[in-house]
Amino acid sequence: MEPMVNGEIQQEGLSVTADVEEFRPNKSSQDLLKDMYLDACEDDSTSTGASFTTKDAIFAGKKESTRFRGLWKIFSKYADISSLNGVPFIMQSRHCLVKVAWSLLLVGAIGASIFHLYYLFSNYFEYQKYSQVQLKFDSLKFPAVTICNVNMMRISQKRFASEEIQSLFQTEIKWNSSNKSLNNTTDSEVNKKAYELDNEEIQHIADDDDLVPDMSNPCLLEWVKDKERELCQHCSYCWDQGQLSNSSLYEIDDYFQYLFNKQSMDIRQQIGHQKEGLIRMCSFAGRMCGYELFQQVVSPQYGNCYTLHHENFTSRKSGIAGGLELILSLETDEYTPAITSDVGARVIIHEPGTAPFLDDNDIAVSPGMHTFIALKKVEIIRIGEPFSSCISESHTVLDYKYTKPACQKACEQMHIKDRCNCIDSDLDQSMTNTTMSQCKSKEDLKCLYQVRCELETKKDSCNCTDLCRESTYEKTIATLQWPTDSYVNYIRPSVCNGSKPPSFCKLNISNAALRDELVKLNIYFGDLNYEELADEPNYEITNLLSDIGGSIGLWIGMSVLSVFELIHLALEIIRYFSWRKWRKRAEKRKQDKEKTKEGVINS
Incomplete structure (x- = not known):
C-alpha cells in the first residue's frame, strides 16, 4: 500500500511541477500554491453525495475567504486600469503602511471634493442674478397720457347732483x-x-x-x-x-369727495368736466388729433379724466416735433368754491392699457404755463422662475393690464370689501367690480383703518409681484410762462373754435384772465435711445458643470470617463454576485437529485 501511496504522491507532485512550469512566467510558486489550495477547498466544498472528510475539516476555516476571491480579482483588475488617482497605489503596493497612507489620502481627497461640490450646488440653487444695462436705439411706441382737471364737479351742474x-x-x-x-x-x-x-x-x-x-x-x-x-x-x-x-x-x-363718489357713475360723468371743454387742441408729430380719441376714466379723486392712446402713435424722431402737443382749457369759472383749492390739471404717463393712478406718479401743470415733459424710456426685463416670481404680461387686474400698484390697490379694496362689507371711496371702484356701498359709518371706518394697518404691516399679504417685462418713463420737466400778450390774440380763434367753446370765448376778457384759463403741454421723447435693464443668471448650469469637472479633477483626478469606469465596476460586482447565487441554486438542485437517487437505491 505504501508504494502505491508514494506513487500517488509522486504523481501528484509531478502534476504540481507541471502546473508550476506552465504558469512560471506569470505567477510565483507561492501564489500558484495558494490558488491550488483555494481551488481544492472550493472543489471539496461543492462535491455532492460525500460525507464530511478529514480534508474538509482541515480547510473549513478557509471557506469564507473563497467568497471574496472573485471579488478581489475584480477590484484588482479595476485598479490596474482605473484612471482614478490613488487607487492603483493602494492595490499594487506591497507595504501596509503605504496602502494605509494612500487610502487616507484618497478618503481625504474625496471628502474635500464632496465639500467643494456642496458649495457649488448651494451657490447654484440660490438662483442669484445680476442686472445688465444696455443702451438701444429704435422708434418708440408712445405711452398713454391721462389728464384730469383738479376740479371734480362743474358748479353749473350742481342741480344734477x-x-x-x-x-x-x-x-x-x-x-x-x-x-x-x-x-x-x-x-x-x-x-x-x-x-x-x-x-x-x-x-x-x-x-x-x-x-x-x-x-x-x-x-x-x-x-x-x-x-x-x-x-x-x-x-x-x-x-x-x-x-x-x-x-x-x-x-x-x-366729505365732498365722499358725497361725489356716492353718486351713480352716470351722474358723476355728467357733472364733471367734459373732454370737449377740456381738450381745446391736440396734435401728435404735427398731425391733428381730436378730443374724440380720448377715453373717459372716472377717478375717485378728480372725477372725469381722459386717456389718450392710439396704436399708430409712434415717435420716429426725438424732440417736440415727434411728440404730443395739447392745449387745455381749465374752465376755472366752473370750479366749486371752498372745495377746490388748486387750479390746474394733473397728468400721468403710463403704459397703454394700464390703470392710471394719479396719486402715485402724476405731474401737476399750472395755468398760464407752457410745460415740457421730456421722456426717457426704461425697459425692465426680469427672469421668471426659479430666479423670481414675476408675472407675465398676459395677466390682468379686472379691466386693466396687470401692474403691481393695480394689484395692491385691488387687493386692498377686496380686503376692505370682504372684512367690512363696504368699499373705500379713496380707491378706484373699478378695482372691485362691485356696486357695494362706501364705508361711512363709525364701525365701517374703524374696520377700514384696521384693514389698512394690517396690510401696511404685512406687505406680502397681497402677494403682488412685479411684471416680467414692463416699461417705465423717466421724466424731465421744464416750464415757461405762456402765452405772451401778443400771442393771445393769435390763439384765441383756435381755442374758441369748436361746437362747445368755453365760456370765456363769449366774454371780452383780458389777456391775463385768458392766461389763467389755458395750459399748454408738450410730451415727447428727449432721445430715442432707451435703456434695457435685463436680469441675467449669475450662475448658470454650464458654469456648474464646468466647476464640477474642475473640482473632481482637482481633488481626485476624475473625469466623465472615470464615472463610467465606476459604473462598469458596479455592474461587474452585480454580475459576480448574481453568478454566485445562480451557482448555489444549481448545486442545491444537483444535491437534491443525488439524495433522491440514493434513497431509491437504498430502498
Whole structure:
C-alpha cells in the first residue's frame, strides 16, 4: 500500500511541477500554491453525495475567504486600469503602511471634493442674478397720457347732483356770507364771533349721521383760512385726539369727495368736466388729433379724466416735433368754491392699457404755463422662475393690464370689501367690480383703518409681484410762462373754435384772465435711445458643470470617463454576485437529485 501511496504522491507532485512550469512566467510558486489550495477547498466544498472528510475539516476555516476571491480579482483588475488617482497605489503596493497612507489620502481627497461640490450646488440653487444695462436705439411706441382737471364737479351742474351735495353748498354759502367781514375783524373780536354763530350752520353738516364717526364735531371746517380756523377752535365740539385722528376724511373736501363718489357713475360723468371743454387742441408729430380719441376714466379723486392712446402713435424722431402737443382749457369759472383749492390739471404717463393712478406718479401743470415733459424710456426685463416670481404680461387686474400698484390697490379694496362689507371711496371702484356701498359709518371706518394697518404691516399679504417685462418713463420737466400778450390774440380763434367753446370765448376778457384759463403741454421723447435693464443668471448650469469637472479633477483626478469606469465596476460586482447565487441554486438542485437517487437505491 505504501508504494502505491508514494506513487500517488509522486504523481501528484509531478502534476504540481507541471502546473508550476506552465504558469512560471506569470505567477510565483507561492501564489500558484495558494490558488491550488483555494481551488481544492472550493472543489471539496461543492462535491455532492460525500460525507464530511478529514480534508474538509482541515480547510473549513478557509471557506469564507473563497467568497471574496472573485471579488478581489475584480477590484484588482479595476485598479490596474482605473484612471482614478490613488487607487492603483493602494492595490499594487506591497507595504501596509503605504496602502494605509494612500487610502487616507484618497478618503481625504474625496471628502474635500464632496465639500467643494456642496458649495457649488448651494451657490447654484440660490438662483442669484445680476442686472445688465444696455443702451438701444429704435422708434418708440408712445405711452398713454391721462389728464384730469383738479376740479371734480362743474358748479353749473350742481342741480344734477345729489341733495346732500346741494345742501353742502348751501351751508357753505351761509358760512361765507356770515364771514364776509371776518378778514376785517380784529383778533379780539374772533371770540365774540364764535358765540354769535353758535355752531348753527356748522351743525347742519354735523347732524348727518352717515358722514363720519362722532358727527357732532364742527371742526370739519378745517378748510377755512387761518382766522376761520381760529374761530373754529372756539367751537364746543372739537374732535377728541384720542379717537380716530387727523384723517383727511374729516375735512370738508374729503366729505365732498365722499358725497361725489356716492353718486351713480352716470351722474358723476355728467357733472364733471367734459373732454370737449377740456381738450381745446391736440396734435401728435404735427398731425391733428381730436378730443374724440380720448377715453373717459372716472377717478375717485378728480372725477372725469381722459386717456389718450392710439396704436399708430409712434415717435420716429426725438424732440417736440415727434411728440404730443395739447392745449387745455381749465374752465376755472366752473370750479366749486371752498372745495377746490388748486387750479390746474394733473397728468400721468403710463403704459397703454394700464390703470392710471394719479396719486402715485402724476405731474401737476399750472395755468398760464407752457410745460415740457421730456421722456426717457426704461425697459425692465426680469427672469421668471426659479430666479423670481414675476408675472407675465398676459395677466390682468379686472379691466386693466396687470401692474403691481393695480394689484395692491385691488387687493386692498377686496380686503376692505370682504372684512367690512363696504368699499373705500379713496380707491378706484373699478378695482372691485362691485356696486357695494362706501364705508361711512363709525364701525365701517374703524374696520377700514384696521384693514389698512394690517396690510401696511404685512406687505406680502397681497402677494403682488412685479411684471416680467414692463416699461417705465423717466421724466424731465421744464416750464415757461405762456402765452405772451401778443400771442393771445393769435390763439384765441383756435381755442374758441369748436361746437362747445368755453365760456370765456363769449366774454371780452383780458389777456391775463385768458392766461389763467389755458395750459399748454408738450410730451415727447428727449432721445430715442432707451435703456434695457435685463436680469441675467449669475450662475448658470454650464458654469456648474464646468466647476464640477474642475473640482473632481482637482481633488481626485476624475473625469466623465472615470464615472463610467465606476459604473462598469458596479455592474461587474452585480454580475459576480448574481453568478454566485445562480451557482448555489444549481448545486442545491444537483444535491437534491443525488439524495433522491440514493434513497431509491437504498430502498
